[in-house]
Amino acid sequence: MATLFTKIINGEIPGTFVHTDDKCVVFLDVAPMTEGHVMVVPREEISHWIDADQELLDHLMAVAKKVGEAQKQAFDCERIGLLVVGYEVPHLHIHVLPTNSMDDFDISDRAPMQTPEQLEGPAEKIRQALSQLS
Numbered sequence: 001m002a003t004l005f006t007k008i009i010n011g012e013i014p015g016t017f018v019h020t021d022d023k024c025v026v027f028l029d030v031a032p033m034t035e036g037h038v039m040v041v042p043r044e045e046i047s048h049w050i051d052a053d054q055e056l057l058d059h060l061m062a063v064a065k066k067v068g069e070a071q072k073q074a075f076d077c078e079r080i081g082l083l084v085v086g087y088e089v090p091h092l093h094i095h096v097l098p099t100n101s102m103d104d105f106d107i108s109d110r111a112p113m114q115t116p117e118q119l120e121g122p123a124e125k126i127r128q129a130l131s132q133l134s
Helices: 004-009 054-075 116-133
Strands: 017-020 024-028 038-042 079-083 094-099
Touching: 004 024, 004 038, 017 054, 017 116, 024 054, 024 116, 038 054, 054 079, 054 094, 054 116
Parallel strands: none
Antiparallel strands: 017 024, 024 038, 038 094, 079 094
């Protein structure tokens, strides 16, 4: 059975994408920890990050870095944080989020579910910053 993220990747469930390539996608988290919080998700269904091959992990981190650079520019934050947790959805994903303090990493303090319209503003900021980095 396809994971929630595979359904988003396949367009069966809406997603607000800021990057896609042949190995992964990046879309905004619908319950963000901070404005501009995204997830880098491989197209391949891999449950645990340690089961991914090194080439894929390298690619995911390179994409996370580029998106993080764009987030830093777009949201004027102190740092860009990364989380790899793996309990919410059994499909490898890297949370990449603009941060200003350790409080931003409190996974229990997330925003309410956002609509695609609410996510479009932060997504467009990231897309614009990504286009300037290319």
